Amino acid sequence: MVSQKKYVVGITDHMIGTPDLEADVLGEDVEIDFFASTDETRFDAERLARLDALMVWGARLGPKSIAHLTRCKGVVRYGVGYEKIDLSALKRAGIPFANNPDYGTEEVADHAMAMILSLHRRLWEHDAHSRSYVSSWQVNSLKPLPRANRTTVGVVGVGRIGTAVVNRLKPFGYRILGYDPGQPPGHEKAIGYERAERLDDIFTRSDIVTLHCPANEETRGMLGADGLARLRPGAILVNTARGELLHDLNALEAALRSGHMAAAAIDTMEQEPPGNHPLLTAWREREDWLAGRLVITPHNAFYSDHAAVEMRHNAAQTVRILLDQGRLRNRVTT
Ligand SMILES: NC(=O)C1=CN([C@@H]2O[C@H](COP(=O)(O)OP(=O)(O)OC[C@H]3O[C@@H](n4cnc5c(N)ncnc54)[C@H](O)[C@@H]3O)[C@@H](O)[C@H]2O)C=CC1
Numbered sequence: 001m002v003s004q005k006k007y008v009v010g011i012t013d014h015m016i017g018t019p020d021l022e023a024d025v026l027g028e029d030v031e032i033d034f035f036a037s038t039d040e041t042r043f044d045a046e047r048l049a050r051l052d053a054l055m056v057w058g059a060r061l062g063p064k065s066i067a068h069l070t071r072c073k074g075v076v077r078y079g080v081g082y083e084k085i086d087l088s089a090l091k092r093a094g095i096p097f098a099n100n101p102d103y104g105t106e107e108v109a110d111h112a113m114a115m116i117l118s119l120h121r122r123l124w125e126h127d128a129h130s131r132s133y134v135s136s137w138q139v140n141s142l143k144p145l146p147r148a149n150r151t152t153v154g155v156v157g158v159g160r161i162g163t164a165v166v167n168r169l170k171p172f173g174y175r176i177l178g179y180d181p182g183q184p185p186g187h188e189k190a191i192g193y194e195r196a197e198r199l200d201d202i203f204t205r206s207d208i209v210t211l212h213c214p215a216n217e218e219t220r221g222m223l224g225a226d227g228l229a230r231l232r233p234g235a236i237l238v239n240t241a242r243g244e245l246l247h248d249l250n251a252l253e254a255a256l257r258s259g260h261m262a263a264a265a266i267d268t269m270e271q272e273p274p275g276n277h278p279l280l281t282a283w284r285e286r287e288d289w290l291a292g293r294l295v296i297t298p299h300n301a302f303y304s305d306h307a308a309v310e311m312r313h314n315a316a317q318t319v320r321i322l323l324d325q326g327r328l329r330n331r332v333t334t
């Protein structure tokens with residue numbers, strides 16, 4: 001039977017079962033081809049060649065799949081980060097690409113803030129201590145805490161999420177240092193933080209560092225062994241951006257094991273789910289030396305019921321506008 005639909009939109013994979021909300025937003029003249037896989041090697045060439053647009057969630061998209069997108073007028077990612085999408089190959093194929101920048105800003109900022117406050121107040125360490133205490137219940141041997149207004153938080157990337165984090169830090173009285181070469185002079189005055197001219201200033205002056213910039217060739221390994229060594233003794237690190245920024249787990253383990261770093265909280269890892277690095281084994285087995293000093297959440301900083309709906313709605317709407325008007329909003333590629 002010949003399809004009555006005017007367009008075909010592909011969806012690679014999805015965090016919540018079937019793409020019913022997308023079907024509502026895309027409308028009745030759109031046939032959805034749901035690949036239901038994050039493995040692009042399983043995407044069928046003939047199915048890719050039928051698509052007028054493609055929506056991607058967790059899948060990688062490389063040159064081989066892109067070469068088959070011969071009808072495609074645009075690729076839209078459900079999320080903000082797009083390090084798994086080969087933008088050069090899309091550009092060569094003449095296919096514009098858009099991300100979905102505004103769906104979960106508050107959630108990620110809340111998540112980072114929760115991590116900052118919890119590690120600063122050493123909640124998990126104190127919890128571990130009180131669970132296994134021997135003699136001193138109330139004031140234990142953990143190093144005393146600096147007050148928030150004596151504590152500098154370095155924010156790397158003061159875009160949407162970084163700005164929302166700055167706005168959350170302010171009422172707590174934290175001193176805020178921000179580094180973002182992409183923001184114009186004066187941004188720091190409008191938002192209310194001290195501008196760091198160099199990334200190294202963040203590393204050497206901050207008690208707590210929180211990462212909010214994208215992963216790309218420039219930022220990969222931003223906090224490698226050298227960067228971690230530049231941190232202040234007793235530093236706390238929060239990464240809700242991308243694991244690629246902090247990909248050297250050997251260096252992170254060494255910094256935590258030696259006590260150079262007090263603690264780290266991580267929502268995103270280069271490999272998800274993560275493998276069996278000794279640091280992760282120590283974390284899984286709750287080894288004493290690491291108790292409460294490494295916190296890992298499974299890349300869900302963005303997640304709330306509202307954000308999940310907004311993410312799907314906005315991404316589908318971006319495709320609908322593309323189909324109707326030939327215009328790709330939130331376009332990333334030139
Ligand atoms: N864990 C999670 O669930 C989520 C994580 N993310 C991650 O957070 C990142 C930031 O998201 P948004 O704030 O919405 O993006 P955004 O695009 O609004 O802000 C990113 C900022 O980083 C800056 N930047 C770029 N290169 C930099 C560098 N080398 N050093 C310092 N700053 C640099 C840019 O100028 C920009 O202001 C995303 O790229 C994504 O990887 C985003 C959403 C959810």
Ligand SMILES: O=C(O)C(=O)COP(=O)(O)O
Pocket residue numbers: 057058078079080081082299302
């Ligand atoms: O929007 C983002 O960039 C996020 O990190 C949210 O998770 P995702 O990338 O969609 O797996």
